[in-house]
Amino acid sequence: MPNELLLSPRRTLGALLPGILLCSGVSGAALALQSLEVRVFGQAWLEALVLAILIGVALRSVWAPGRRWKAGTDFSAKTLLEVAVLLLGASIDPDTILAAGPGLVAGIAGVVALALAVSYGIGRLLGLPPRMAVLVACGNSICGNSAIAATAPVIGAHSDDVAAAIAFTAVLGVLVVLGLPLLVPLLGLTPMQYGVFAGLTVYAVPQILAATAPVGALSVQVGTLVKLLRVLMLGPVVVALALMAKPEGGEDGAKAGVPLRRLVPWFILGFLALAGLRAAGLIPDAALAASQTAAGVLTVLSMAALGLGVEVRMLSRAGLRVTAAVVLSLAALGVIGLGLIRLLGIM
Numbered sequence: 001m002p003n004e005l006l007l008s009p010r011r012t013l014g015a016l017l018p019g020i021l022l023c024s025g026v027s028g029a030a031l032a033l034q035s036l037e038v039r040v041f042g043q044a045w046l047e048a049l050v051l052a053i054l055i056g057v058a059l060r061s062v063w064a065p066g067r068r069w070k071a072g073t074d075f076s077a078k079t080l081l082e083v084a085v086l087l088l089g090a091s092i093d094p095d096t097i098l099a100a101g102p103g104l105v106a107g108i109a110g111v112v113a114l115a116l117a118v119s120y121g122i123g124r125l126l127g128l129p130p131r132m133a134v135l136v137a138c139g140n141s142i143c144g145n146s147a148i149a150a151t152a153p154v155i156g157a158h159s160d161d162v163a164a165a166i167a168f169t170a171v172l173g174v175l176v177v178l179g180l181p182l183l184v185p186l187l188g189l190t191p192m193q194y195g196v197f198a199g200l201t202v203y204a205v206p207q208i209l210a211a212t213a214p215v216g217a218l219s220v221q222v223g224t225l226v227k228l229l230r231v232l233m234l235g236p237v238v239v240a241l242a243l244m245a246k247p248e249g250g251e252d253g254a255k256a257g258v259p260l261r262r263l264v265p266w267f268i269l270g271f272l273a274l275a276g277l278r279a280a281g282l283i284p285d286a287a288l289a290a291s292q293t294a295a296g297v298l299t300v301l302s303m304a305a306l307g308l309g310v311e312v313r314m315l316s317r318a319g320l321r322v323t324a325a326v327v328l329s330l331a332a333l334g335v336i337g338l339g340l341i342r343l344l345g346i347m
Contacts, residue, residue, distance in 0.1 A: 019072015056307020089274030144203030199226025
């Protein structure tokens with residue numbers, strides 16, 4: 001917990017409240033629209049999660065929130081969403097993990113390794129510098145911003161390259177979340193298959209909730225599990241890059257190491273702990289229902305904050321070659337993920 005939360009809770013709450021209330025307003029509008037869909041059409045074609053993102057993006061396109069709102073929206077987009085992911089650990093059914101098959105872990109490791117190689121090759125073929133190609137490959141293949149942040153100091157990446165790579169994870173990450181569920185009928189995916197596919201392609205762990213919730217609870221559970229296993233590949237990848245990196249002088253040179261918290265975030269450890277408690281039968285049904293409700297509310301709130309933080313114009317700043325490299329490598333990752341699903345016979 002940040003020191004300011006410990007030292008000055010009233011001051012911190014005052015700084016966070018405007019942004020949280022803004023996100024709450026967007027979330028309320030999303031929930032109201034979802035309810036209206038149900039009344040008019042008999043079902044919600046767009047879930048509140050998706051609507052919150054769309055409303056947030058639309059609002060941001062006509063009005064950029066100032067400094068007054070920033071602390072609260074940042075807190076909602078990051079910390080509250082991480083708490084939601086942590087709480088989701090209590091809903092992981094051990095039978096779901098067993099149903100995925102023992103070969104899934106090895107398959108995920110293979111997908112990450114192959115995607116890294118393919119993405120790096122695409123970047124180099126398009127003329128990206130080696131370090132930029134590595135950032136794009138790690139961001140797409142593992143976990144977006146977290147992978148970029150952990151990889152950059154190890155390979156001595158320049159700040160401009162890091163900014164460009166992160167710009168894409170901010171914008172394309174939202175586009176992936178919105179567009180991925182549309183592939184379910186096109187590809188004929190079952191909820192289990194879609195959970196694996198989403199877990200292999202969505203950028204960030206928290207975003208997996210928004211990408212899988214429209215399809216069903218099974219997709220959420222499997223997708224979160226697969227994504228977490230994929231994130232755990234970040235540690236070995238960063239270690240390997242550190243061993244291969246050639247340190248350079250200057251402020252952008254490679255640093256000695258990467259903090260452990262970047263390799264295994266606190267909310268992932270919490271997620272795994274709750275999943276373990278659920279597997280041991282130590283979480284009462286009442287607590288399980290409460291955690292699921294809280295996770296759902298926090299996720300909608302965070303998706304509103306995510307939408308409010310998206311500046312679509314950021315894409316134009318990164319350049320055509322970076323755009324092509326990111327899009328093509330993401331498409332390659334999707335093809336590789338579908339190949340794994342077919343190879344393992346996941347139904």
